[in-house]
Amino acid sequence: MKGREKLCAKLSSAFLRKWWFVIAISLGCLLFGIIVAVFFNSWVNLVINSQIKLKEGSQTFKWWSKPPVEPKIKVYIYNVTNADEFLNNGSKPIVDELGPYVYIEKWERKNVTFHDNGTLTFNLQKMYRFDATTSNGSQEDLVVVPNIPMLSATSQSKHAARFLRLAMASIMDILKIKPFVEVSVGQLLWGYEDPLLKLAKDVVPKEQKLPYEEFGLLYKKNGTSEDNITVNTGVEDITKYGLIDNVNGIKKLPHYATDQCNSLEASDGSIFPPHMTKNTTVYIFDKDLCRRLPLVFQKEVLSSSNEVPAFRFSPPKNVFASVEENPDNACFCPQGPPCTPSGFFNVSLCQYDSPILLSFPHFYLADDKYRTAVEGISPPDPEKHTFYMDIQPEMGSAMSARARIQINLAVSQVVDIKQVATFPDIVFPIMWFEEGLESLPPEMTGLMKLATTVPPIARIVITIVLFFIGAILLIIAIWRLVRGANRLSSLHLAPGHVGPPNKTKDLPMANVPKY
Numbered sequence: 001m002k003g004r005e006k007l008c009a010k011l012s013s014a015f016l017r018k019w020w021f022v023i024a025i026s027l028g029c030l031l032f033g034i035i036v037a038v039f040f041n042s043w044v045n046l047v048i049n050s051q052i053k054l055k056e057g058s059q060t061f062k063w064w065s066k067p068p069v070e071p072k073i074k075v076y077i078y079n080v081t082n083a084d085e086f087l088n089n090g091s092k093p094i095v096d097e098l099g100p101y102v103y104i105e106k107w108e109r110k111n112v113t114f115h116d117n118g119t120l121t122f123n124l125q126k127m128y129r130f131d132a133t134t135s136n137g138s139q140e141d142l143v144v145v146p147n148i149p150m151l152s153a154t155s156q157s158k159h160a161a162r163f164l165r166l167a168m169a170s171i172m173d174i175l176k177i178k179p180f181v182e183v184s185v186g187q188l189l190w191g192y193e194d195p196l197l198k199l200a201k202d203v204v205p206k207e208q209k210l211p212y213e214e215f216g217l218l219y220k221k222n223g224t225s226e227d228n229i230t231v232n233t234g235v236e237d238i239t240k241y242g243l244i245d246n247v248n249g250i251k252k253l254p255h256y257a258t259d260q261c262n263s264l265e266a267s268d269g270s271i272f273p274p275h276m277t278k279n280t281t282v283y284i285f286d287k288d289l290c291r292r293l294p295l296v297f298q299k300e301v302l303s304s305s306n307e308v309p310a311f312r313f314s315p316p317k318n319v320f321a322s323v324e325e326n327p328d329n330a331c332f333c334p335q336g337p338p339c340t341p342s343g344f345f346n347v348s349l350c351q352y353d354s355p356i357l358l359s360f361p362h363f364y365l366a367d368d369k370y371r372t373a374v375e376g377i378s379p380p381d382p383e384k385h386t387f388y389m390d391i392q393p394e395m396g397s398a399m400s401a402r403a404r405i406q407i408n409l410a411v412s413q414v415v416d417i418k419q420v421a422t423f424p425d426i427v428f429p430i431m432w433f434e435e436g437l438e439s440l441p442p443e444m445t446g447l448m449k450l451a452t453t454v455p456p457i458a459r460i461v462i463t464i465v466l467f468f469i470g471a472i473l474l475i476i477a478i479w480r481l482v483r484g485a486n487r488l489s490s491l492h493l494a495p496g497h498v499g500p501p502n503k504t505k506d507l508p509m510a511n512v513p514k515y
């Protein structure tokens with residue numbers, strides 16, 4: 001009994017206390033290693049969250065408000081080469097896909113005002129510059145395309161009184177309006193004076209007035225948009241980072257049947273809520289798309305040239321499916337059947353009732369009968385015609401993108417109007433475009449690469465190092481203690497040599513070799 005007490009006294013003696021201390025340190029290392037292994041990711045997330053928030057003067061804000069990137073829009077136009085035969089002899093329309101006509105975009109977010117509730121409001125400026133070197137053709141190329149304002153008016157008049165259609169026919173006769181127009185590519189995109197729109201502007205009552213007398217597929221898009229877009233900065237709620245709060249004070253679209261379909265809670269395509277998983281559905285909103293578009297995970301990609309890992313998101317295959325195939329789309333058909341066929345999205349409600357249908361290029365995901373109704377369109381190739389965005393999942397920033405959409409005109413035959421009497425019911429393709437971002441400049445990706453590749457490695461390295469140091473120290477200390485204790489007890493067993501504690505204190509010093 002006495003011996004054991006003495007042993008305890010030795011073990012707690014100043015010399016051995018050092019080894020207990022080492023054990024404490026080693027356990028500390030092991031514990032810290034566990035803490036790092038478990039919590040490192042959340043710390044990194046906290047750092048990322050605080051870094052990406054849109055705050056005045058921050059780097060992210062500078063990049064967001066004046067992106068150092070040059071997105072490009074590539075436009076392909078379906079030039080109709082047999083307009084006369086089509087109208088007079090009932091031949092199948094033949095189109096020739098021209099392009100790409102490439103415009104380099106410069107974006108800037110102007111008039112940024114911060115609000116107290118974690119949002120800010122801005123006007124988006126997009127400037128377009130024709131890029132002759134990468135374009136296959138010039139802006140002066142003459143193309144023959146369906147007369148969209150005219151065919152919109154005639155298609156809409158289908159259910160109007162007959163005398164109105166006859167009146168329309170004589171007005172069109174006087175104004176010499178034809179179902180096809182020959183315009184330059186520049187005019188088709190940026191606007192040409194349209195006699196019908198000019199007339200409408202003068203005679204139609206103010207409330208129903210079309211706002212423009214020019215027609216162009218990208219009319220008024222070159223410049224600063226008047227829309228006041230309010231987005232979440234992430235300061236209040238990081239899960240809403242980059243999502244639209246309202247556009248011109250309006251939080252929901254007015255067009256559709258349910259809140260889900262009218263929702264504007266979507267990104268504008270530049271920044272997304274961070275920390276995405278493969279299950280995340282991201283939404284992007286574009287005014288001309290007239291709805292938010294869901295995008296789901298496709299695959300992991302390495303963003304070209306700068307090797308930042310990213311997730312590729314694409315619209316689900318049934319995004320534009322008919323109501324029968326995808327009942328969730330019923331809300332986009334508020335006026336009830338007949339609804340748009342699979343593969344098309346009807347934007348007539350936000351295009352002044354023009355019968356415009358959007359689809360993917362070459363009628364990708366639509367029935368092949370629409371593509372073969374026109375001659376000259378090759379079968380769709382998912383590689384060339386899908387819509388996708390590569391997003392860095394941890395930081396939620398778009399790395400590269402190909403937003404591809406085709407614009408079609410759904411023409412209804414109206415026999416009372418002689419100019420279009422022979423124009424059959426058809427979904428006529430007009431053009432398709434690809435708004436793309438190749439990659440981000442190194443200044444932006446450098447930080448992203450650092451923020452996404454370093455933390456996982458750092459976590460493993462730090463954890464391993466801590467565990468290693470902890471384990472080594474623990475083993476040494478335990479071994480020391482065991483050996484020390486053995487020596488002490490053997491010393492202790494030697495009779496007559498045990499003195500008072502103050503003396504024994506020095507004893508081991510003499511016996512135990514120094515380390």
Ligand SMILES: *[C@@H]1O[C@H](CO)[C@@H](O)[C@H](O)[C@H]1NC(C)=O
Nearest residue numbers: 079080081082141142143144
């Ligand atoms: C478009 O087609 C018309 C014939 O309909 C032709 O005269 C014109 O040269 C074509 N445009 C281009 C750029 O090929």
Ligand SMILES: *[C@@H]1O[C@H](CO)[C@@H](O)[C@H](O)[C@H]1NC(C)=O
Nearest residue numbers: 083084085086088089090091
């Ligand atoms: C229409 O077809 C007839 C005979 O089939 C032909 O003579 C005429 O040239 C065609 N018209 C046009 C504009 O091609």
Ligand SMILES: *[C@@H]1O[C@H](CO)[C@@H](O)[C@H](O)[C@H]1NC(C)=O
Nearest residue numbers: 110111112122123125224228
């Ligand atoms: C927004 O900026 C434009 C020019 O960049 C300016 O003309 C306009 O007055 C500004 N609007 C507001 C509300 O500040």
Ligand SMILES: *[C@@H]1O[C@H](CO)[C@@H](O)[C@H](O)[C@H]1NC(C)=O
Nearest residue numbers: 115116117119230245246249
């Ligand atoms: C935040 O404030 C802005 C400006 O007052 C307002 O437009 C927006 O609706 C507000 N958003 C929320 C979520 O309260």
Ligand SMILES: *[C@@H]1O[C@H](CO)[C@@H](O)[C@H](O)[C@H]1NC(C)=O
Nearest residue numbers: 103127128129130190222223
């Ligand atoms: C867009 O506007 C800028 C400046 O107003 C002009 O230099 C440029 O040529 C325009 N782009 C097109 C495609 O019209």
Ligand SMILES: *[C@@H]1O[C@H](CO)[C@@H](O)[C@H](O)[C@H]1NC(C)=O
Nearest residue numbers: 096097098099100135136137
């Ligand atoms: C350029 O356009 C012509 C037809 O206008 C087409 O034959 C050619 O393949 C196009 N070239 C490229 C590189 O797309």
Ligand SMILES: *[C@@H]1O[C@H](CO)[C@@H](O)[C@H](O)[C@H]1NC(C)=O
Nearest residue numbers: 225226227228229247248249
């Ligand atoms: C945008 O906001 C400005 C002032 O904040 C206002 O004058 C303008 O009418 C708004 N624009 C639209 C399209 O609502």
Ligand SMILES: *[C@@H]1O[C@H](CO)[C@@H](O)[C@H](O)[C@H]1NC(C)=O
Nearest residue numbers: 275276277278279280281297
């Ligand atoms: C993703 O969804 C699948 C199936 O719905 C589910 O099993 C899985 O746990 C989800 N993963 C995450 C990270 O939420």
Ligand SMILES: *[C@@H]1O[C@H](CO)[C@@H](O)[C@H](O)[C@H]1NC(C)=O
Nearest residue numbers: 335338339340346348349410
């Ligand atoms: C598009 O929507 C409008 C308005 O809801 C409707 O009148 C029209 O018939 C639709 N067009 C097609 C092709 O479904």
